[in-house]
Amino acid sequence: MRRTRASQPPPAAAVPPVSEDLDHQRLLTRVAWMYFMEGRRQEDIAQALHLNRMRVNRLLTMARESGVVRIEIDSASRPLVELEAQMRERHALKRAFIVPDAGGDERTLGNIGATLGMFLNDLLEDGMTVGTHRGRTCYSLFQGLRAASYPALSVVSLQGDLTPTGQVLPQEVVARLAVTLGASCHYLAAPTYARDAAERDILNGLGMVRSVLALARTCDVAVFSPGALVASQKRILKHLMTDRELDDILALGGVGSILGVIFDASGREIDHDINQRRIGLDLDTLGHIPEVVMVGLGPEKVDVMRVALRRGGITTLVTDEGTARAILAQEPRA
CATH class of the missing domain: 3.40.50.1360 (Rossmann fold)
Known part of the structure; x- marks a missing residue:
């Protein structure tokens, strides 16, 4: 018997690919927290997270520009x-x-x-x-x-x-x-x-x-x-x-x-x-x-x-x- 369209199983839902954005956002937040909240130096952060200092500096700049970190002057x-x-x-x-x-x-x-x-x-x-x-x-x-x-x-x-x-x-x-x-x-x-x-x-x-x-x-x-x-x-x-x-x-x-x-x-x-x-x-x-x-x-x-x-x-x-x-x-x- 020919299967009607209604009786056919629905197509599988599309599973989005794992995005790198979430990992990047977590890294951005972690670097910002260590620098601004813990008061750690960029060299220390780079060593702790196995990054180079240049990347830590870029991440801190991105954290400010993207609004993850907001600096306010009281x-x-x-x-x-x-x-x-x-x-x-x-x-x-x-x-x-x-x-x-x-x-x-x-x-x-x-x-x-x-x-x-x-x-x-x-x-x-x-x-x-x-x-x-x-x-x-x-x-x-x-x-x-x-x-x-x-x-x-x-x-x-x-x-x-x-x-x-x-x-x-x-x-x-x-x-x-x-x-x-x-x-x-x-x-x-x-x-x-x-x-x-x-x-x-x-x-x-x-x-x-x-x-x-x-x-x-x-x-x-x-x-x-x-x-x-x-x-x-x-x-x-x-x-x-x-x-x-x-x-x-x-x-x-x-x-x-x-x-x-x-x-x-x-x-x-x-x-x-x-x-x-x-x-x-x-x-x-x-x-x-x-x-x-x-x-x-x-x-x-x-x-x-x-x-x-x-x-x-x-x-x-x-x-x-x-x-x-x-x-x-x-x-x-x-």
Whole structure:
């Protein structure tokens, strides 16, 4: 019997070929997530996904252009972007990172440290020499710094690390930074200030001091925070100088120090022999290091940070909104 059309089985449904689009979209999303959400570097992503860096870069560009990643600038942050632009223009900086005030010095310092640490994650490479010094503000960089293995990187002290009182000051940065980066540590085993000129000459003549200072002069990156010299800091400053010295320095108009060199608000080194007794990298050399990062916050540091910016040589500034506005408010417009 002849089969009618109605009794014939329906044709098999067409099965679409497996599309490569879905795999591509998944890869695009995975690369974008690793880069923007996990904060991983393009080299790390390429290695993890067995891609080359050029393809990772192309995928990130496609993610932005296709709308997989949408970058929005929060209007509430716009004043900070404008403030960063003012600081860059006024002081010939390569970059300025200004974080919002977070409702307290400790929280704001944490935000500054996270920003500084993440910047260093992208900046540092094996084989570099990095200089820094102790202190609460520099120590904050560990909020954002990732552990790494840079066996050919050197971390070096920019100023004397010991104290005449024999106290180990808190927030030791140099040694911890070297451990975090898997790098070598070059500690300046001398006080910031010698007791007199004779002791200064003896210390500067020691081979271990000379070698560390020679290495410091070859730094690729220097991270420093200017010191505030105010009476309220006596508890910390007593390990660096006597109460009499601090009182004399304040009477001479000293407002702060840059790697131990003490300045007044006009930018002049104060006329006190403590400036001749310091042991550390000279400021002229600091100004010629390729990347000089200054970090600081707080009203007591405004004057000395302004002095440091006016001296020049700083490439990157990391601070908070209140400090940045106070610095700019004290300067005449160009």
